Amino acid sequence: MKFIIKILSIATLAAMLTCCTTTTIVPQVGNMYIISAMSTTEAGAANAVIKKAKGMCESEKGNVKVIDQDTIYQGVDVSQQALINLANKVLPSNKTEPPSLPPDHAYKSTLTFKCEGE
DSSP: OHHHHHHHHHHHHHHHHHHSOEEEEEEOTTSEEEEEEEESSHHHHHHHHHHHHHHHHHHTTEEEEEEEEEEEEOSOOHHHHHHHHHHHHHSOTTTSOOOOOOOSOOEEEEEEEEEEEO
16 A cells, blocks of 8 residues: 555656646747746756757757746745635635635746757
């Protein structure tokens, strides 16, 4: 039974890490592109933009030249989380809809890059 729970936990974590990133590519002037990705982790967002840029440049038979990269946290801070959790405990669950935390896409990474020939 413990083995099954362990396997399910690993599978759930893997699914969360792969499913919880969203990326968007926007072409810019001068053969530059901007990619934004959101994820539950800082590393997940940063890796998603790099991976997407590499894939795009490889399809054009080039390499990624990073112009700028920035990753920010835009989720709920610790004090806000504590207030929401307290409200969930205090409010009667049968009379009101409890407050909820926003989606887990708390980190946003933005990459500006060019694809350069090999």
